Amino acid sequence: MFLLGEHVASVEGLLEYVNSSARSLQRLLPPSPNNIELYPGTDLFTRIPRGHLCLVRRGMLSAVMDNRVAYILQPGDVAGIEGGIKAATVSYVCEDPVELDCFSPVAFQELMKENQQLSNTWQSYVVGLMTLFSHSYGDISKEQHRPQAGFTRYKPGDVIIRQGEEADNVYTMMKGDAKVFIDEQEVGEVHEGEIFGAIAALTNAPRNATVVAGNSCTVMAVPKTQFVSLIHAHPETCFHLLENMARTINDLNRRLTGDSAAL
Template sequence: MYLLGDHSPAVNGLLRTANQAAQALTRVLPEKGLSFDLMAGAILGEHIPKGQIIVLRAGTLTAALGGRVGYIHQAGDIFGFEGIHAANEMSYQAEEPVSLMCYETEPFYAWVAADPTRARLWNDYLTAVCALFGHAYTDTIKDQHRPQAGFIRFRAGDTIVRQNDPIEHVYTMMRGSARVLVDGVEVGEVRDGEVFGAIAAINQSPRTATIVAREDCTVMAVPEEQFVALLQAHPDTAMQVMQGMARIINDLNRKLAETQKHNQPHV
């Protein structure tokens, strides 16, 4: 489980507690649950029976409150779908194919209570998750410069952005890689974790390059105006973006030098 954005040491400590407790519990969970495999884009409320404790065995899920992504569940996380979803209007969506194991609540709680170590781990997990949920909920009602991010999936060969198109979003490559083309010539690559589209957002200019998925990939899209506000509010984020832009520019310069060398007449 992790929260989007930068957080205080206290919040990071809660995340560590929750993740460690969940991992310790899932290592000893009995294989007697109901298994579900869902495709990317699936909404859990449309597939999972009510009154279940859910273990995410593979993949990632976004948890949204009031339409805003509050945190992301990773493999090994445990959550009570009916309790959290019904009480707090939390919705869960698969951002990629996911595998789930579901347990009836009463047998699950009986299994936890039968062992003091399991009971302590479950208490640690619930305490941390409740505190983190409160943190995520507080963020949804604060007037802060935080981007409303959305995830988009592309197939290999799909065009993510086109050169000279108007700027609407800035993207982060969450999974996969993409080719960078200027005037049809490949000049670089976008890799995992890198931001692209930032130059046009900062300069308020059309797209400077075409980005084509080299493989199946997932990107996070942030509206351009929110991205600019984020840079103004968080200088450390601005530095990370500039480092990524510098690498892309270096790739472009290297490609240009190689092209010029190749085109030099042989004596």
């Protein structure tokens, strides 16, 4: 599971606990005869009835509430845990193809009865989720700052940001890698988990580089106004930015040193 934004240490620890349980679930839960592939833009509940439980086998699934991404499910996570509760308005959509094993409530309960280890792991996962969400809600209530994020998929060679354009968003590379160019000269790379495009957004300057997808990429975009608020609420975000900047500077220095040596 992936929660948007920066979090206090207790939330990060609980998130790791949930993800560890999810990995065990993926290993222990047998394949379902009702295995489906969800394509980009499709709501899970247009394919299966509400109340079914679906284990993510491959890909990432966004949980959407009130037209906003609340969290992201990864392999091993289970969608539909809210059951058939009418008040639950969550929907599940994907940006990339997702493979899921879907189980009816009765079939899922039978699997729990047959495998005590699976049952214990499921209980750990559910309790972990409840604790994670309660702590996360407290974190949100305290700070009241979470970005409204959008996700975009890029094919190899697609331009993510272009040098000289106005900077409206700050980006995080969720999946894949990209190359960075200044005046058509390659100067660095963007890797999974890294923030990019922040400098121009924070300084209200035009983009000083072009970023091109090196392979199939999924990128999260946060409006720059919300990103500024996020930094005020979570100063640790600056640390991640500084790490990215330091790596970029080191990469550029290595390239320049290599070019000088070649001369």
